[in-house]
Amino acid sequence: VQLAGQEHFDAVLAKDSRVEPKDWMPDAYRRSLVRQISQHAHSEIIGMQPEANWITRAPSLKRKSILMAKVQDEAGHGLYLYSAAETLGTTRDEMMDALVAGKARYSSIFNYPTVTWADMGAIGWMVDGAAICNQVPLCRASYGPYGRAMVRVCKEESFHQRQGFEILLELANGTAEQRAMAQDAVNRWYAPSLMMFGPPDDDSPNSKQSMAWNIKRFSNDELRSRFVGMLVEQVKVLGLTLPDDQVRFNEESKTWEHGPLDWDEFKEVLAGRGPCNAQRLERRRTAHEEGAWVREAAVAYHQKQQDKQKA
Numbered sequence: 001v002q003l004a005g006q007e008h009f010d011a012v013l014a015k016d017s018r019v020e021p022k023d024w025m026p027d028a029y030r031r032s033l034v035r036q037i038s039q040h041a042h043s044e045i046i047g048m049q050p051e052a053n054w055i056t057r058a059p060s061l062k063r064k065s066i067l068m069a070k071v072q073d074e075a076g077h078g079l080y081l082y083s084a085a086e087t088l089g090t091t092r093d094e095m096m097d098a099l100v101a102g103k104a105r106y107s108s109i110f111n112y113p114t115v116t117w118a119d120m121g122a123i124g125w126m127v128d129g130a131a132i133c134n135q136v137p138l139c140r141a142s143y144g145p146y147g148r149a150m151v152r153v154c155k156e157e158s159f160h161q162r163q164g165f166e167i168l169l170e171l172a173n174g175t176a177e178q179r180a181m182a183q184d185a186v187n188r189w190y191a192p193s194l195m196m197f198g199p200p201d202d203d204s205p206n207s208k209q210s211m212a213w214n215i216k217r218f219s220n221d222e223l224r225s226r227f228v229g230m231l232v233e234q235v236k237v238l239g240l241t242l243p244d245d246q247v248r249f250n251e252e253s254k255t256w257e258h259g260p261l262d263w264d265e266f267k268e269v270l271a272g273r274g275p276c277n278a279q280r281l282e283r284r285r286t287a288h289e290e291g292a293w294v295r296e297a298a299v300a301y302h303q304k305q306q307d308k309q310k311a
């Protein structure tokens, strides 16, 4: 018997299978996916700015070319994710307009400044490391296009994380000044990267439903704890320290615990009052305006191809 509508949807989730674009789905499921996937895409695009800030000032040709490749990857991740969101009925223009108008969320982490070269290492190691912790489970998200986009993104994220780790390793084994620069970057990026995973579970309004829909597989605190466990091991190899003397493994709960995070700061950043929110949006607006001619040319070219086919 061909199940229809809600029954079919529930059966697909019960089998932990995939919902595809042409399948019936509850409006709330569709809306929550557009919310999350468009935010994810915006995060990738805005995330290009803090790193692009150092492309012209990279310390060597090797570092410059690696950083350029990484920033280009982020643009590609944004495009995969905008395309996945479009399969749910929203349009690229709607998402772009919302971002440029300052009405769309993107990851809090990209509203912090990149003040030294070592920040390129801390972002790669910690921010992309956090992204991997968050994105690997999303490869199994119930919505097909989202889960499949994540598989390709995760492969590229591991390159991003490794190149960041290598930058920090080189600095940590360099002069005392370079070592201090690496430690300073780790100190500044540690708490914001833990907050990337979202608010504490008891303050996470979307989690319960998102987990019921097999979109979110693990809670914000669970992934944050896993991330801390990863940092603890890897920071030893760097010969640096985490700016948190409360990190410890809880034998009963089998989870990594960490010091308190500043959720007021998090809320300020989400409200648009973080250190770099205004400049990130201004840069995005300018890039969008300056790029209008590219979009017009692409549309004109497409129209010409259409007319040729008709002729």
Ligand code: 3HC
Residues within 6 Å of the ligand: 035, 036, 039, 040, 043, 044, 047, 074, 077, 105, 106, 107, 108, 109, 127, 128, 131, 134, 157, 195, 196, 197, 198, 199, 203, 204, 205, 206, 207, 210, 216, 220, 270
């Ligand atoms: N930055 C901005 N907003 C955040 C946030 C963050 N770090 N964490 C949570 N929020 C927002 C949520 O969007 C939600 O607001 P909304 O209802 O208006 O959308 C609110 O805070 C409450 O949070 P919830 O925990 O209830 O929300 P979610 O269930 O959506 O969980 C999330 C938040 C874990 C970020 C989830 O949305 C998610 O997994 N998103 C996909 C992954 C993602 O966006 N990663 C961002 C990093 S981009 C990146 O990694 C680039 C890489 O190349 C460096």
